[in-house]
Amino acid sequence: MSTSSAVPILSAALATPAPPVVHDSGADTAPGVIVVDSCTTLGTTLVVRLAGEIDHFSAAPLRALLASAAADGCTGLVLDTSRVTFCDSGFLAVLDWWPQQGRRLRLANRSRAVQHLLDAAAPA
Secondary structure, eight states, rough: OEEEEOOOOHHHHHOOOOOOOOOOOOSSOOOOOEEEEEEETTTTTEEEEEEEEEEETTHHHHHHHHHHHHTOOOOEEEEEEEEEEEHHHHHHHHHTTGGGGGGGGEESSSOOHHHHHHOOOOOO
16 A cells, blocks of 8 residues: 655654754854974984974874874874964873973974973963
């Protein structure tokens, strides 16, 4: 037996999507954007040139890259930060993680943003 009906399955009130609710806290919640401009290895040293902004969110791909390099046997890291325009504690967390298990870290060409963060984080 087959029946057909012209009645919609959902009522019109349920079929139309509700407009999105926007909450504006006033703060900039957009994640920063970090770009790995270049990445090479020299023996067991990874050389990475960064550009853009490094915050908690944008540091995740950098952490993944460094974890992969460490797993592949890289024991040295040179970060060229000359083109980093903003960084916060997310970048510090990356810097603190790398030297574990005796790995070496060198920051080359520190941008003003990176130097400012390092100065602020230095013990008094």
